[in-house]
Structure formats: structure tokens, C-alpha cells
Amino acid sequence: DTGVSQNPRHKITKRGQNVTFRCDPISEHNRLYWYRQTLGQGPEFLTYFQNEAQLEKSRLLSDRFSAERPKGSFSTLEIQRTEQGDSAMYLCASSLGLAAGGEDTQYFGPGTRLTVL
Amino acid sequence: DQQVKQNSPSLSVQEGRISILNCDYTNSMFDYFLWYKKYPAEGPTFLISISSIKDKNEDGRFTVFLNKSAKHLSLHIVPSQPGDSAVYFCAATPVGDKLIFGTGTRLQVFP
Numbered sequence: 001d002t003g004v005s006q007n008p009r010h011k012i013t014k015r016g017q018n019v020t021f022r023c024d025p026i027s028e029h030n031r032l033y034w035y036r037q038t039l040g041q042g043p044e045f046l047t048y049f050q051n052e053a054q055l056e057k058s059r060l061l062s063d064r065f066s067a068e069r070p071k072g073s074f075s076t077l078e079i080q081r082t083e084q085g086d087s088a089m090y091l092c093a094s095s096l097g098l099a100a101g102g103e104d105t106q107y108f109g110p111g112t113r114l115t116v117l
Numbered sequence: 118d119q120q121v122k123q124n125s126p127s128l129s130v131q132e133g134r135i136s137i138l139n140c141d142y143t144n145s146m147f148d149y150f151l152w153y154k155k156y157p158a159e160g161p162t163f164l165i166s167i168s169s170i171k172d173k174n175e176d177g178r179f180t181v182f183l184n185k186s187a188k189h190l191s192l193h194i195v196p197s198q199p200g201d202s203a204v205y206f207c208a209a210t211p212v213g214d215k216l217i218f219g220t221g222t223r224l225q226v227f228p
Contacts (some may be wrong), residue, residue: 042218042219087169102170108153108160108162108163
């Protein structure tokens with residue numbers, strides 16, 4: 001399967017703990033995006049990378065959140081000192097970026113469901 | 118401010134009939150529009166897209182229409198099938214940028 005993969009699929013943690021999620025994009029995709037989705041809402045943008053460079057971060061991304069894409073392949077999203085409000089589905093997507101021309105479609109992984117107790 | 122709006126939270130359609138899902142946007146900078154389908158506990162699955170230079174794009178049972186002057190797009194599914202039951206999200210973006218999603222429409226196709 002050459003789609004976007006995410007691990008773990010589910011994570012339950014206690015408030016105050018740190019958690020880390022991993023995303024493996026489609027292999028030839030240069031762009032990698034992180035989104036967060038809560039119940040009844042559409043996905044909301046968090047941050048994205050062009051290869052290894054982090055190009056934009058949303059105001060939703062507090063100082064407790066950090067994302068990396070060290071070699072321009074997989075990415076990690078870490079949440080420090082988790083809070084109950086961090087409970088959500090964390091989605092990763094990848095795309096070709098500018099190489100796609102005017103139609104750069106983002107393909108999503110299955111998501112990581114985070115529950116903070 | 119909500120730049121992409123899906124005003125119908127739910128839609129119920131009989132199998133074999135047409136499903137029409139609507140989406141409105143406010144940002145004139147958007148030039149690429151996408152529809153995603155989502156099942157519970159899964160990530161969104163790309164369905165169909167349209168760029169701002171077109172007013173229609175068709176893929177099998179799915180057709181997306183774009184009316185730039187009205188800042189409105191719609192997804193038509195013909196004929197609807199029970200397997201189409203899911204939440205459908207409209208998304209928009211300036212090319213090569215982050216997606217802005219609507220809040221989704223839950224489609225139920227009944228026999």
C-alpha cells in the first residue's frame with residue numbers, strides 16, 4: 001500500500017504526559033500537512049512542510065506542539081504536557097506541491113485518535 | 118470567520134436518486150476546490166476536485182459544479198448508492214496552500 005500511513009491509530013494518555021505521532025507520506029510527495037479534527041467540525045490546519053522546511057504554522061499550534069520532518073520524508077508531531085482540550089483526531093496529508101501545477105491534491109492518512117484523560 | 122460553509126448538516130436520499138451537496142465560500146483567492154468523503158474513525162478520502170478555470174468536472178457518478186460569480190460549488194452523485202452514506206467535506210485552497218474545510222454534510226442513502 002503506497003498511501004499515507006499514521007501511527008499509532010489510537011492513543012490514550014493522561015493529562016500532563018507527552019505524546020508523539022508519526023506520519024509517513026506518499027513517497028514522491030514533497031509537501032506534508034498536519035490537521036486536527038474535533039467532533040462536528042471539518043479538519044483544521046496545524047502546519048505544513050515543503051521537504052524538510054516547515055513553511056507555516058497555525059495559531060492553533062501552541063508552544064506545546066512541535067512538528068519535524070528531519071529528512072524530508074516522515075514527520076512527527078509532538079504534544080507536550082497534554083491537556084483534555086487536545087483530544088481530537090490528528091490527520092496527516094501529503095501532496096506533490098508545486099510539481100502538481102494548478103491542481104495539488106492532498107491525500108490523507110487514517111489519522112491518530114488522541115484521548116487525554 | 119468561516120471561509121467555507123456547508124449549510125446543510127445532513128441529507129437523506131433514496132437509493133438510485135440524485136444527491137446534491139452544496140458548499141459556499143467567501144475568499145476570492147481560492148482557486149482549487151475539493152470534495153472528500155469521510156467514514157467514522159477514518160481519514161478523509163479524496164473524491165473529486167475542480168480548478169477555478171473550469172465550471173464542471175465529472176468522474177463516473179460524481180460531478181462537481183463551480184459557480185465563481187456566486188462563490189458556490191456543488192457535488193452531484195447520480196445514482197446514489199447505500200455505500201455513499203458518509204460525511205462529505207468541501208475544501209478550498211489557493212493553489213499549493215493549506216486546505217480550508219467546511220463543517221461537512223452527512224449523507225444517508227436509504228433503500
